[in-house]
Amino acid sequence: MTSRIEEISQLDRMIHEPARLAIMLILGGVGEADFLYLQREGGFTQGNLSGHLAKLEEAGYIAIAKKFKGKMPLTVCSLTGRGKMAFAAYSNRMLGLLQPGRSRRP
Amino acid sequence: MLAFTWARRRRYGNAKIRGFHACPVPGLDTDCLLTKTSLCCKLVFMKDDISLATSTPGRRAASYWFLDGLPDIVLGGTLFVFAALGLGWCIRRSASATRLDFLFLAAGFCLFFWKGRALVEFCKSRLTYPRTGYVQPPREIEKCPAVMPLSLGPSLPPDENVTRFERREVLIVFWWCYLIAVGLYPWQTAYLPWTMPVLAAALYAANRKSENPFRWWSALLLALTGPAMAWLDIPPRLQPPALPLLAGAWLMAQGALTLLRYLRANPYPRGAEGVRA
Numbered sequence: 410m411t412s413r414i415e416e417i418s419q420l421d422r423m424i425h426e427p428a429r430l431a432i433m434l435i436l437g438g439v440g441e442a443d444f445l446y447l448q449r450e451g452g453f454t455q456g457n458l459s460g461h462l463a464k465l466e467e468a469g470y471i472a473i474a475k476k477f478k479g480k481m482p483l484t485v486c487s488l489t490g491r492g493k494m495a496f497a498a499y500s501n502r503m504l505g506l507l508q509p510g511r512s513r514r515p
Numbered sequence: 516m517l518a519f520t521w522a523r524r525r526r527y528g529n530a531k532i533r534g535f536h537a538c539p540v541p542g543l544d545t546d547c548l549l550t551k552t553s554l555c556c557k558l559v560f561m562k563d564d565i566s567l568a569t570s571t572p573g574r575r576a577a578s579y580w581f582l583d584g585l586p587d588i589v590l591g592g593t594l595f596v597f598a599a600l601g602l603g604w605c606i607r608r609s610a611s612a613t614r615l616d617f618l619f620l621a622a623g624f625c626l627f628f629w630k631g632r633a634l635v636e637f638c639k640s641r642l643t644y645p646r647t648g649y650v651q652p653p654r655e656i657e658k659c660p661a662v663m664p665l666s667l668g669p670s671l672p673p674d675e676n677v678t679r680f681e682r683r684e685v686l687i688v689f690w691w692c693y694l695i696a697v698g699l700y701p702w703q704t705a706y707l708p709w710t711m712p713v714l715a716a717a718l719y720a721a722n723r724k725s726e727n728p729f730r731w732w733s734a735l736l737l738a739l740t741g742p743a744m745a746w747l748d749i750p751p752r753l754q755p756p757a758l759p760l761l762a763g764a765w766l767m768a769q770g771a772l773t774l775l776r777y778l779r780a781n782p783y784p785r786g787a788e789g790v791r792a
Binding site: 434435437438439440441442443444445446447448449450478479480481483485 | 571572573574575576579636637639640641644645647648649650651675676784
């Protein structure tokens with residue numbers, strides 16, 4: 410097994426799944442977003458998104474909080490510090506794999 | 516990719532490839548078994564796709580802030596109300612009294628800078644968030660702290676949910692009001708209606724590639740209101756507050772049309788999320 414193939418097997422599987430990667434990518438670009446926004450942006454169903462958010466929360470990558478905007482209850486999700494670091498490491502490793510010699514520092 | 520390219524070609528016709536004659540990479544057309552025209556057409560479309568910045572999550576979130584037209588309505592409404600107060604004061608005062616109508620506009624801008632964002636958020640929490648969800652409002656570009664790079668693309672900015680709304684739109688309107696109220700009026704009132712095309716051109720040019728662009732015909736309408744006012748022979752002492760009044764009404768109309776379109780496209784949801792407590 411070459412070192413690059415080995416690196417592929419070491420990718421963070423919690424982030425590598427396409428739906429969770431989309432969630433991390435959206436939250437990384439916007440700061441915080443609520444359930445409905447994530448559902449519309451990612452094209453998820455409610456159950457699907459709920460399941461992926463629960464997994465990411467369990468891993469400590471995102472924080473989910475119930476907030477009120479006026480009288481409106483919102484389920485607001487945001488990346489935690491650990492999530493940001495994990496995503497930066499993931500994107501760094503991915504870039505290194507796809508473009509050897511052009512990896513970035515997290 | 517090719518299917519997507521051809522779909523776009525069907526949509527846009529040949530309008531975008533006019534003037535593109537020479538193949539940029541000699542030999543590439545023969546290698547790919549394509550005609551020169553076909554290859555150039557594909558390259559132009561691919562280049563266009565690469566420069567499309569609004570598809571990144573952060574830029575989409577920044578555009579989302581303007582999706583419902585509420586920022587324009589709040590800015591235009593503030594301008595309209597305080598210019599109307601100034602106009603009312605101008606109509607009632609005697610011709611020899613000191614000009615104080617610009618103080619109303621100044622008060623309006625102070626209120627907007629102080630509470631404008633909160634007012635937009637208040638309206639959004641009732642209209643936008645229940646329909647299409649909440650995302651963190653964009654920050655002004657100069658206030659962004661240095662954050663960790665999170666995107667996969669090597670050339671994307673680290674945090675993309677930023678905007679220059681205040682500089683692009685609010686400050687243009689602010690300095691334009693300053694020009695007509697304080698800068699230009701004491702010297703020559705005949706120039707006042709011609710500031711309207713200046714405002715229209717500045718707003719159109721500054722917002723052309725922003726999250727909140729204006730249509731050219733709409734900017735033209737705004738530009739024509741100034742000369743129309745000169746043609747209608749409005750008394751010079753009423754012109755300084757009447758011009759911001761028109762600009763405010765135009766901004767409100769822009770926002771109201773956008774809001775109407777948004778509300779039609781996004782009816783109130785009936786699911787568990789976004790239901791009033």
